[in-house]
Amino acid sequence: MPLIFRVFILLLITGAAFPQKVLTLDEALNIALQRNTSLQVAIKNLKKLKSGLIASYGQYLPS
Structure with a gap:
């Protein structure tokens, strides 16, 4: 069995375990x-x- 295939199977098994x-x-x-x-x-x-809208209203209000 190739090493890549073993690693792939191992990753699948550990991923399903969590x-x-x-x-x-x-x-x-x-x-x-x-x-x-x-x-x-x-x-x-x-x-x-x-x-900005509230600040623009402030120009028209008395201070």
């Missing part, structure tokens, strides 16, 4: 939202726009 964690739908959604970089950028842009 159980995978079962996620609930809420956990999976939270992980996806945390790792979604485009969503994080959009949220930061929205916060920046909101703060």
Whole structure:
């Protein structure tokens, strides 16, 4: 039996030995939202726009 084949079989066996964690739908959604970089950028842009809007209202308020 070739060495490469033995190593491949060994990796398959050890990979199957470690159980995978079962996620609930809420956990999976939270992980996806945390790792979604485009969503994080959009949220930061929205916060920046909101703060700019509040600052522009400050020009019209009496001090």
